[in-house]
Each structure stands twice: as C-alpha cells, then as structure tokens.
Amino acid sequence: MTENPTLCATDTPGAEVDRNVSSMRGAVAMPRSNGELVFDEPWQSRAFGMAVSLSQAGFFDWDTFRGHLAAAIAEKGQNGVDEYYERWLDALERSLAGNEFLDGPLLHEREAEFRAHARDEVF
Secondary structure, eight states: OOOOOOOOOTTSHHHHHHHHHHTOOGGGOOOEETTEEOOSSHHHHHHHHHHHHHHHTTSSOHHHHHHHHHHHHHHHOOOSHHHHHHHHHHHHHHHHHTTTOSOHHHHHHHHHHHHTTSSOOOO
C-alpha cells in the first residue's frame, strides 16, 4: 500500500515565505549550507524574521525588498554571512524608509548611540 505524502497548502504564509526566499538567486541568494538557511549570529535570524514579517504585514512588497538587497550588495559588496546580513539590514531600512515608515536620521542617531554604548540593548 502506497501512502500519499501530505502536501503543504500553497496559500499559507509559510508557503509564501518559501516561495519568496527560494526565488532569491544570484547575488541576493540567501546563505545556505546543505540546503538550509545559515545564520551565524542571532541578530541575523532576527533581521530575516523582521523583513519577512514586515513584508507580510504590507509595509513593503518582497520584490521591492529584493531589489533594495541587490542594490545594497552591488554598492557595498558582501563577503560572507555577516556582510550578507548587513546588506539585508540596508535593504530593510531602504524598504521601510521608502514608505515613510522609518525615520532614517533618527535610526542613524540611535545606531550611533548604541555603538557609543550610550544606550543599552532592550529585548
């Protein structure tokens, strides 16, 4: 007796994420090892989750994000997982700033404060 495999519904948010991520090829392709996404640091998976969640919530569409990622990689390059996700953050910032959901100057002010240890991380 042959058992039929259970197929994932194609209209679920998870299926949409799978389609979006698997459509990222070339320079924008996500780092993988043995077919699995690679995150070397917790912040990288958080950045991934933020981009996916904000896209699904309608703050920007995935194609716009992917275009910003390609532009960031073309402008600044990327060599390795850390730099890939730094470009990912650049693309996320551009995607949100383009829709005026993000105050770019304020973001950079906060970033400088964190780098100077003038602010503590909050989780």
